[in-house]
Amino acid sequence: MPDAAPxxxxxxxxxxxxxxxxxDERHTQVEFLLxxxxxxxxxxxxxxGYPSLWEWCVRALHLSEGAAGRRIAAMRVLxxxxxxAEPLRDGRLSLSTAAALGPVLTxxxxxxxxxxxxxxxKTETEHLVASLQPRQAPREGLRRLPRSEQAPAALxxxxxxxxxELARGGGRAPALQPAxxxxxxxxxxxxxxxxxxxxxxxxxxxxxxxxxxxPLDADTYSLRVTVDAALKKDLDQLKxxxxxxxxxxxxxxxxxxxxxxxxxKHGKRRGAVEPxxxxxxxxxxxxxxxxxxxxxxxxxxxxxxxxxxxDGGRCAWCSAGGRRCxxxxxxxxxxxxxxxxxxxxxxxxxxxxxxxxxxxxxxxVFGREHMDQFRNDADRSTPPTAAGGSTSGACGKGAQTAGxxxxxxxxxxxx
Numbered sequence: 001m002p003d004a005a006p007x008x009x010x011x012x013x014x015x016x017x018x019x020x021x022x023x024d025e026r027h028t029q030v031e032f033l034l035x036x037x038x039x040x041x042x043x044x045x046x047x048x049g050y051p052s053l054w055e056w057c058v059r060a061l062h063l064s065e066g067a068a069g070r071r072i073a074a075m076r077v078l079x080x081x082x083x084x085a086e087p088l089r090d091g092r093l094s095l096s097t098a099a100a101l102g103p104v105l106t107x108x109x110x111x112x113x114x115x116x117x118x119x120x121x122k123t124e125t126e127h128l129v130a131s132l133q134p135r136q137a138p139r140e141g142l143r144r145l146p147r148s149e150q151a152p153a154a155l156x157x158x159x160x161x162x163x164x165e166l167a168r169g170g171g172r173a174p175a176l177q178p179a180x181x182x183x184x185x186x187x188x189x190x191x192x193x194x195x196x197x198x199x200x201x202x203x204x205x206x207x208x209x210x211x212x213x214x215p216l217d218a219d220t221y222s223l224r225v226t227v228d229a230a231l232k233k234d235l236d237q238l239k240x241x242x243x244x245x246x247x248x249x250x251x252x253x254x255x256x257x258x259x260x261x262x263x264x265k266h267g268k269r270r271g272a273v274e275p276x277x278x279x280x281x282x283x284x285x286x287x288x289x290x291x292x293x294x295x296x297x298x299x300x301x302x303x304x305x306x307x308x309x310x311d312g313g314r315c316a317w318c319s320a321g322g323r324r325c326x327x328x329x330x331x332x333x334x335x336x337x338x339x340x341x342x343x344x345x346x347x348x349x350x351x352x353x354x355x356x357x358x359x360x361x362x363x364x365v366f367g368r369e370h371m372d373q374f375r376n377d378a379d380r381s382t383p384p385t386a387a388g389g390s391t392s393g394a395c396g397k398g399a400q401t402a403g404x405x406x407x408x409x410x411x412x413x414x415x
Contacts, residue, residue: 022091029095030088033075040075046360049319053326081110094117097125098353104132108255190242268301272308306347307333316358330355338365 011018036053039045042392045056057068078084084105087093092114093101097177101117113132117125211225227235238258246253267273316323334353337343353361363371 026089026091030078030085033071033078033088036071037079040072043356045362046356047319048321049317049323049325051315051329051354051356055327070095070099073102077102077105081105081107084114085108087114087118092121096122100125100129104129109178137383250394270304272313274305297339297345299350303345303347303350304333307350307352310347311352314352315354315357316351317353319360325354325357327354327356332358334358334361338362341365 006014006017040053045053045060048056048060050059054072055070057063058065058072061068063071075087077098078088080102084093084098088095088098092129097117097120100122101113105113113128117128120128150353211223214222214224214311232288234375235251238254239246242254242257243249244255249346313331315327315331317325319325331352332355333350334357335343335345336349344351352385359371
């Protein structure tokens with residue numbers, strides 16, 4: 001029998017129906033988390049052509065970024081403590097409160113903490129977590145911000161270590177600078193002897209503050225980032241070196257110049273940028289004599305550039321259903337036919353893949369059990385040579401055994 005239309009229900013029946021729907025939603029939500037856990041442990045999102053579980057949730061399930069993040073965080077807590085399934089079903093915990101409790105939950109205390117956090121809001125749960133894991137309170141005070149017309153983006157003096165905001169034309173006030181002052185207010189618990197007149201203190205950048213890049217309009221972004229004294233010194237020196245080119249000391253222009261130089265240097269090494277001048281290239285790999293077993297075959301820079309251009313600087317892995325990953329994160333050159341099985345370092349046998357799908361390819365070729373021997377070592381080691389070398393899907397110290405042929409780190413132009 002179909003459910004009655006909501007408009008036909010009286011208030012009591014409507015309330016009862018909403019409670020039943022909320023209960024069903026929580027049960028479905030827990031089942032979703034349990035299924036998501038198995039899906040993640042199988043790394044099925046990689047087989048489907050996605051670089052991460054979060055990307056799969058957003059692109060394939062069409063969850064919002066926040067919804068995907070909350071479900072993944074709650075799933076990982078539930079994986080560690082399966083007993084949380086019941087509190088999630090009956091509403092004592094929500095996705096947000098379960099994730100907030102995660103850092104302090106253990107196998108010995110989770111039942112007690114769930115009881116203390118039952119039916120609390122996220123804010124109340126975060127307060128409970130803070131009481132269990134106290135953090136140092138930030139300094140109280142008032143920020144003195146310069147007026148927007150007095151604070152252009154141009155740098156007329158030395159840079160200060162702290163948060164800076166870049167905007168075209170300098171129309172927005174910069175973020176807090178180290179030269180800004182705090183007026184410290186007396187703490188309530190302070191004694192009469194400590195309640196002295198307010199004093200000025202130099203503001204200290206908050207530890208671990210994340211950089212943000214926010215759009216202001218179609219062509220302009222605001223960048224806020226905390227820098228240390230060493231980077232401040234480097235920026236001051238760069239400002240002096242480029243004084244003739246960037247006469248007003250505009251910070252955005254300085255960063256643009258630094259980024260262009262970095263892209264040219266690292267782009268050449270990884271095949272993303274053509275060299276400024278032509279050089280005699282070595283013989284193509286297909287014309288070179290086959291390497292002896294165990295011999296490393298270098299990948300010429302021209303081949304790296306050809307593969308990068310052909311694959312568009314994106315992961316070329318395709319799922320069984322034909323979906324291409326196209327991730328640009330942690331790209332590596334992968335031998336389609338592994339070196340251990342006789343694969344050559346030619347453009348036809350190389351493709352650009354993200355680390356996730358490089359690892360998946362090795363697992364498909366050599367088996368998961370074999371690759372698990374090296375996975376932990378790979379997590380602790382330095383990342384592979386990215387697009388400047390080849391891993392052919394193998395990881396860790398066993399990469400050579402598995403067929404990887406990493407190339408030496410090239411610190412020149414890469415041409």
